[in-house]
Amino acid sequence: MGADSAVKFSDKHLLSEDYHSHYKADINGLLTKTTAVPPIAEGVEYECDVLMTGELKKKSTPDTVDDVEILSNATHIMSADPTRRFMFGLTIDKFNILLWFFSRSHVFVTEEMNLHIDAKNLIYFAPPLSGACREALGYDPTVRRVQGTNGADPRYIFTIDGKQYITTEAITVRKAKFLLGCATRVFKIQQVLNDEGELE
Structure with missing residues (x-):
């Protein structure tokens, strides 16, 4: 807990550390202290810090369920980052909201909630994110x-x-086409002997 796990919200284009186009969502919940590695450009925000992706629709579409964007964004983040176990999502359709949970094995989504009637549910959701640890x-x-x-x-x-191993080379890095699809990563590694990063 603390400054490194606090959350901020942004709608900027985010920089990727991987070899693909930059991800863009209407709403992003980000760590305030980046997990990206140097060189870090001032004012730049990174995909690796997204813990919640969101889509905003200003006009209500009650007869249409269009979850392609948020599912695509979650797939993009989860497949690009080996440090992820799960992430969250938020869809706002004018006055209606859906809360999402994405992992590598399953997806949960709430029933549709009206912001005017069920605002307390969003209030219960947001504050815990801002004080939670990274895990x-x-x-x-x-x-x-x-x-x-x-x-x-x-x-x-x-x-x-209890032992640490650092990757020295990627042998194969396969991206999942679907959120729950296979995405095998195979690395060459060396054992790390101490916290200073000395190798075996």
């Missing part, structure tokens, strides 16, 4: 992103049975 916000505590050498892509340190 409760969907980040895997056994994986962390670190800076690559000589300006290389980010590397990842995995903690397994």
